[in-house]
Amino acid sequence: MLPRRYVPPVLLASVVVIATSGLVYELLAGTIASYVLGDSVAQFSIVIGLYLFAMGVGSYLSKYIEQRLLERFVEVELAVALVGGVSAPLLFAVYTSWGAFRAALYITVSVIGMLVGLEIPLLIRLLKFRLELKDLVARVLALDYVGALVASLMFPLILVPKLGIHRTSLAFGLLNAAVALAATFLMPVEHRSRIRMRIQCVAVMAGLIFGAIFIDKGVVRAESAYFGAPIIYNAQSPYQRVVITQSPRTTRLYLNGNLQFSSDDEARYHEVLVHPAVAVLGRKPRRVLVLGGGDGLAVRELLKYDGIERILLVDLDAKVTEVFRNVPVATQLNRGSLNDPRVEVRNEDAFTWIQQSDEPAFDLAVVDFPDPSNYALGKLYSLTFFRYLRERVGVHGAVVVQSTSPYYARKAFWTVATTMEAADFHLLPMHCYVPSFGEWGFLVAGPESRVKQAPRELLLGPDKLRFLEPSLLPEMVQFPRDMSRVEAPVQRLNDQPLVSIYTREWDSWK
Amino acid sequence: MMRRRELLQTTAVAWFAEQALGDDRRITGELKGASHAVGHLLRTAIERPPSNPPERAEVVVIGSGASGLSCAWRLASVGVPTRILELESFVGGTSTWGEDGVTPHPWGAHYLPVPEPGAKGALRLLSELGVLTGWDAAGRPRFRDEMLCHAPEERLFYRGQWFDGLVPRSALSASERHEVDRFLSIVESFSERRGRDGKPAFTLPGALSSTDPELLALDRLSMDRWLREQGFSTPLLRWLVEYATLDDFGASLEQCSAWAGLLYFAARAFESDQLGGSRYLVWPEGNGYLMRGLRDLARPEIQNAALAYALRETRDGVEIDYVDVATETTRRITARAAVLAVPGFIARRLVPKAPPRLERTTSSWLVANLHLRRRPDATQAWDSILYGARGLGYVDADHQRLRDGERTVWTYFRAHGGADTPGIRHGLLQKKWAAHASSVVADLAPAHPELSGELERIDLMVWGHAMPRPTPGFLGDTPWSHPPMLSRRIAWAHVDLTGFALFEEANAHGLRAAEAICDALGVERGETWLGA
């Protein structure tokens, strides 16, 4: 046991650590909550309120602790170390894998708050025989506030930028465990549980250090669990997060967490996107415009026609096209289509491009944008956009537009159709089953009414195709009763009914 | 213990919230519209007579606002060249715009609702600019889709949450909803109503509205009184209507004539499929787009930083004296005719002999352009309004873009609608940049607490005399009866003639003055461009 005169300094020093770490856990919870749930002010104020309340509960409960104060203090401190230390990684894991995030957040905050609330009263009682009351209260509270100040300054300036959220959490757990360990040295030698408690402290510290070392791997693992397969590529572009996962069997692309394609069945999607439209065009295309489709898979299909002279691909996100030009798994899938000398890639907004372009007309335009889930994307399905699109293909040209699921979002699909007709397109709606997505819809269209005739032949031999064959075509243009045409409005820039129709329909399946 | 601790922590959090997203470059900006001081030269009547030999011009237009430019456009159409003297360093008056930053942005007028059938001049202008693309068989105009406000047009921040549109229906109680619906149905009936003279009850330009005494009687009430007489009492509905009277007229409910207040809601004649969505024409630079269009069509010779201070009619023309503000020299122009496209209180000082008789109360506005590194939230509308805020919210200058972009400029408006207009004006002009800027940021904070982290710059404009206010009784006993000519060769064109400030009014007054000048000078001008 340490000499008695060391007791007050050691305990008072621990006040600073306790106050600092208590506030840090609270700030961490608030930060994660605003990151996950948005609205930082609301999240911070809920977390602070709950935390302070829990502290009050803890302080009150302290009166029920009557004996072996130092021992209890060590235990409480260790519990704070453990719960607080793992709080950030734990909350993150809950968010990515289980989903009951709010419950986990509030429980964690309450538990930490209660434990921290217990600490100060215990400390005061431990010190009460060694210091005069006025001195005691003055010092403990002053140090408590100093700790709070230290935490609130360090948190934004040093901790989050240098250590990151997870390591900050683990590091402060470590500090709390160190306080617990130090406190064991204040115990009388005859105290039998002394050794056991030290072992516990060391174990907790070792665990937290281990966590700090391997946390990055853990985060990746947690995300892999979220995506259901190992992540082999992960990047953030100005527009979206690009993730490629690979299991032994399947490669998948996710943009902002939404599945774009799966190598198992992307052939279905891309063959149906491209080849029926070429058949409707009635000749092998020479000049083709591809809007969206930065993965190069539609381009791969187009390059199967020998007459191709030029393919212009306009995709907003340079990151995506770069990945599909350079990353081996990606170029295996698209067979290096984006590196073909006949293909030009432009990273521009498609609407701006189409408004300003003075390229000579294309034979075929393949439009493969994300679904109209927000107003920014909705513009790419507007009457104005389709009018421009019509100008970009010659009078004898054809276009095809991916247009969400006619089954899951029936009215949305027919809204796109109605809008294209308002832009003076004649239509041939088609659908096909893609296991990853379900029943999917495509609108083949052109300025001439002959496009309404379903094609009977494809202009490509069976050896070049994985899924499509001419005998499937008649069924693809038949819309069974549960997908058949419904009355739908026109999508205009100044009134985008499609966005609310689309979100309502998809949400109804959740 | 708890309280002090809480205080410390919340302060830390607020500070953290401020620091977290942006780097801590300090926000800068400037206060524009410094010409108040120059304008007040007018009060201290300039003694020194012009020294240089007089310059010569055909027609001099004083003021380059919507009225002045419309006048120049009409005169140019018959081959009469104009010279414009403009006090400010910019063109466009209260419809001016800025071009610095990522996107052009408005400094004042920021939208034009699809004009009424009688606003012939405005419709003609839109068609010359290619905004109006044609007329369908039923006689309804078609517009360029890109220029109608893209969805979503407006949103309201109400009790901690954004709602689509101005009315947060799903958050209202049954009685609130009932009042809103009842109000809208009254307004609806006014928009279909015609007076006993067969004219529409409310239309624009205002002069084409019915003068049925029963309708004009509404002008004797304030909007506040009218609402109370009709039994409207929920704070939400009153807020909604006051938002409108402030936004269009810079007037509180008590300060606004009920006739004008109802006009805001009831004037809209054209209906078509295309106008089923937004009927607002919107450009990044706001009505600056129209000012630029008028300038390019009219090609007047514009002289900025030129303060006209006296006009005198001579036997065969007009002498105009002005200060060249840059060199502080006084000069004289002799012209065949002149148009005062300035507010009434200035016109009265320029031509003491033939003063326009209309006295108007004028409202003051504060406009702020907030240059943002990044929009603080993903849902974007053109117009964002905060319930219970001091200002009218903001419009996003980059809303009509068709590309994706994070940086933008928000134009924030605050209309001062109270009765003590001189006091308010004085207070506004006294305040420094920092005080204005922080009050703007604070006003938006409930919806955008993290705004300051995204701000690059806040520029401000205080419009001391922003617009005439249609106070109760503003129509007078014989509404719309003021002739454009103040004397044989001097015309007056300004929204003060109407008593409320809208583009259609300014445009009509400009055209009317130009046509009257043509008649006075014996210039063949063909058919009138104005509505009957």
Ligand SMILES: Cc1cc2nc3c(=O)[nH]c(=O)nc-3n(C[C@H](O)[C@H](O)[C@H](O)COP(=O)(O)OP(=O)(O)OC[C@H]3O[C@@H](n4cnc5c(N)ncnc54)[C@H](O)[C@@H]3O)c2cc1C
């Ligand atoms: C903040 C704000 C928002 C608005 N929003 C809208 C809107 O959204 N839609 C809409 O339709 N209307 C709006 N208005 C009203 C609109 O701006 C006016 O209707 C219109 O622009 C008025 O034009 P005007 O030419 O009659 O007058 P002004 O714009 O007042 O023009 C007068 C011009 O004369 C100049 N001048 C004055 N004295 C002299 C002198 N002695 N010598 C030389 N030059 C002089 C002034 O500098 C000014 O340029 C808004 C106004 C403000 C202030």
